[in-house]
Amino acid sequence: MHSIGEMGRDSGLGVSALRFYDRAGVLPPARVDPATGYRWYAPEQLDEARLLARLRQAGMPLADVRLVLAAWSGGDTGLVPRLLDGHLRRLERELADARGALSAVRARLGHKESTMTTSTSRTTRLTVPAAEFAAALDSVRFAVGTDPELPVLGGILFDVEEADLRLVATDRYRMAVARATTDGHDGGRIQLTVPAPLVDAMRALLTDDSAALLTVDGDAIELETQGRRVAGRALGEEFPDYRRLTSLPAGRRVPLDVPALRQALGGHDGERCALVLTDTVTVADEADEADGPGSGDRVGVNPAYLLDALSAAGDGDGMVLEYVGPKAPLTLLRPDTEDAFSLLMPCTLDA
Template sequence: MRSIGEMGRDSGLGVSALRFYDRAGVLVPAWVDPVTGYRWYAPEQLGEARLLARLRRSGMPLADIRLVLAGWAGGDTGLVPRLLDGHLRRLERGLAEAREELSTVRALLGHKETSMTTATATARLTVPGDGLAAALDAVRYAAGSDPELPVLCGIHFDIEGDALHLVATDRYRMAVARTSATTTGTGGGRVQVTVPTPLADAMRALLTDGAPALLTVDGDGVELETQGGRVAGQSLGEDFPDYRRLTRLPEGRRLALDVPALRQALGAQEAEVCVLVLADEVTVGDEDGAGDRVGDRVGDRVADRVGVNPAFLLDALAAGEELLLEYIGPKAPLVLLRPDVEDVFSLLMPVSLEP
């Protein structure tokens, strides 16, 4: 007999997936200890589990997987090939439809680009050196590095009135920070520019004494001048995503976090995904919700389980020692807020706990 841990390791399904398939009646353990509830699997179930893992990786629906496994166990050599062929045809049809829709989207984007006129953006503003340094530190971790998406490989500067917002995202997380600014010259209205990360890092290196800095945007050119020196370069030419639209989220339930305790709990995690359990308190632990307390009581509630990338969450915790976690729903981003600073927050996409 194999324990659930051994079965997960040998089959490639993982412990959480085996628990899910047991509850779904797809792969039921041969024996469950009536005292501990621990699951044990017969040797002959290993082949079935490996087959199940391959079918799930192919994207086959659970209902069809049940039929394939039943045919496999019953020796039905006619049903299984028909199910596999039908699934492959659905995948091919779905890919063809996706190609057609994406071709239409590309055509619409091309039409939009040719119909728009590009105005030269100019702005000249003075920003507090310590404020700009703090804003850069708050968002730098979320900047992308994928060469296929160069527009995300930078920090977006959004200048409007007396505010400068800095934004960075790699699709899986996004960080936003705000600092005050005094505009001394502008081409009019809102000015946006995306600064490549090497140039942004060079800017940060100049901000060492907290003295005011002069930021100049002239078309694609960006320059920062301080008492200690000057750096200049070219911005990224593509349009940055509309981050304001991405942050229009419904209000969720807020929990105060013990950041040091959360860092310690996450540091002990070895898996690529850890589980936050949100109930009367916030815990981080295994799939069953066992773990260390890292939050405060918010009343009696049914526990919500949310998967997160522990490394990404650790990066977001660098924003401060006092943070709030805002939970909206299992599919919505987790929001990390600083209660003492306005317009400084991070969004972190959850990781699916479904196998």
């Protein structure tokens, strides 16, 4: 017999998915311990679980998955190809519909871009405390995207408004925001996305507490400090409106034991794990079968992404996690300021 942990590891489904498919009647365990409620699976169920994982990876609806598994286990090899072909045709229709919708969106975006002015000829100079600027860059650098299909996310947004310089980075799965104070800017709002290599070159100059001078001229930006300077050009595309993305309803705030959380996350090498939120935040044990009342809220996360966010926050003493709901982004707040925070998109634990 296979334990639920062994079955999850060997099939690629994961423990949470196996629990879900048991409750859904798709893949019930061969035996459930009446004393502990622990699930055990027969050896022949491993192939069935692997097939289930492939079907769900292909996006097949659960109702069709049940039919495929029933036909496969019953030896009806004629029905399975028909079900697979039907699902493939459905995916092709959905892809065609998605292409049409995205073409309409691109057309609207093209019209919007043609009516907007994306740069200004006015030269703006402002000073930023070097140490504060460096800390803000360090708080957001981990969230910069690396997808070549989305080059605008491969940099950090510099958003200057009045005396505030907000730095924003996102790769779609997480977002980090930080703030630094400035002096000398008395104009309107300035936004430009600085590519990651130029950001790293700027950060290398910020080594003391002196003032740093930022100069913006259209899409050109220059940093000067301690008699050294680095300059380059911003990315040409418009950064997403992060203010809309960070406008979340207030949630429940749970304090974090950061050292314990880091140690627990370090033991997970998969792409997701479950956090359990009670009066603190812990990482669920794969063998934990607690689904009933009092077990706390559960939310799936990418452990590597959460570790990145914790590391960017420094020692993490006093950090809290704000939880709105299982499908809403998690917010990690630093104890000293709410001007620097990060968002983390949850992962599904059901399949």
